[in-house]
Amino acid sequence: LIGLAVFHSLFYNLIFLKNKVLNKIWEWTATSFAAQTTTLPLVLYYFGSFPTYFILANPPAIFLSFVILALGLGLMAFGFVPFIGKILGLLINYACLILIFVVEWINNLPYAIWDNIHSGRTNLFFNFGAVIFLIIWVYKKKIKWIGLACFCILISFTYASIEIFNLNNKPKTIIYSIPKHTILGSVNDQNLYLYADTLLDEKSGLYNFKVKNSIRFFGAKNIHFNLIKDQILILNGKKILIWNNELNSKSFVQKQMFDYILLTKSNYLDFEILKENYVFKYLVLDGTLSVYKVEKLKLKLKDAQIPFYTLGEKGAIVF
Numbered sequence: 001l002i003g004l005a006v007f008h009s010l011f012y013n014l015i016f017l018k019n020k021v022l023n024k025i026w027e028w029t030a031t032s033f034a035a036q037t038t039t040l041p042l043v044l045y046y047f048g049s050f051p052t053y054f055i056l057a058n059p060p061a062i063f064l065s066f067v068i069l070a071l072g073l074g075l076m077a078f079g080f081v082p083f084i085g086k087i088l089g090l091l092i093n094y095a096c097l098i099l100i101f102v103v104e105w106i107n108n109l110p111y112a113i114w115d116n117i118h119s120g121r122t123n124l125f126f127n128f129g130a131v132i133f134l135i136i137w138v139y140k141k142k143i144k145w146i147g148l149a150c151f152c153i154l155i156s157f158t159y160a161s162i163e164i165f166n167l168n169n170k171p172k173t174i175i176y177s178i179p180k181h182t183i184l185g186s187v188n189d190q191n192l193y194l195y196a197d198t199l200l201d202e203k204s205g206l207y208n209f210k211v212k213n214s215i216r217f218f219g220a221k222n223i224h225f226n227l228i229k230d231q232i233l234i235l236n237g238k239k240i241l242i243w244n245n246e247l248n249s250k251s252f253v254q255k256q257m258f259d260y261i262l263l264t265k266s267n268y269l270d271f272e273i274l275k276e277n278y279v280f281k282y283l284v285l286d287g288t289l290s291v292y293k294v295e296k297l298k299l300k301l302k303d304a305q306i307p308f309y310t311l312g313e314k315g316a317i318v319f
Helices: 003-011 019-045 054-078 080-107 121-141 143-168 206-219 245-249 272-278 291-304
Strands: 172-175 182-186 191-196 222-227 232-235 237-241 260-263 282-285 308-310
Touching: 003 019, 003 121, 019 054, 019 121, 054 080, 121 143, 182 206, 182 232, 182 282, 191 232, 245 272, 272 291, 282 291
Parallel strands: 191 222, 237 260, 260 282, 282 308
Antiparallel strands: 172 182, 182 191, 232 237
């Protein structure tokens, strides 16, 4: 809304078109520019990508969204009338299908997405600083505000470059916080080795919506998928034990040393066996455990004075 209020007229007044249809299209395009200007820092921070053809996609999206909204309001008002309600429902359906078709078609064009953009919290701060200075420039019309906006962008770019360099030179190990799944990762020399309890590939929804952002964040270029087959994983020198029920009946002469012990679904934990036979930093309750089971375990772990980490509450572990 801030973008529309501040930048819409600025972009719209750049071009004057006598033709009413072309003028309307340009008005939607100017709206798209205005909205994109102020939301860009958030888009880069949360998604790490930029839609390069937003100029093509947004005008039809704005028009069709308006049509869908108007038809939806009509359906709410007259949906109880059998004949009218059915027609309005069909029109909404077709408008949604057209919107999806247009967006997917543009999305499938070559170079439609500028992907893998590194933008952390510091970048978010400086990128929003650039936007704020641009807003001030619109009202003050002094060139120094443009200079300050460019300075913020330069600092953001430099900081991102330094972070990418540091990430590429530091091995990382991740225990992901993903509901209903156990997934671990190891980043080394721009290679990410994923270990999962289910088959993953680059086209799967689980990969795209749960794992892909971390790949961008850690600067990985090559992805290697592996099924978890062993109880013990050693990732970048960190020793991780994936607990199963068989371990409840095993005792050792010497205590077994691990960095983390990962408790997954359908596994019972004998606290006495755990304390007597293992030394570890944290017992990790992963995303496969139900909220109810986690709450019960937390109480028992606190009573037993066992250090634990809950992925569902605190998020992924990165070390």
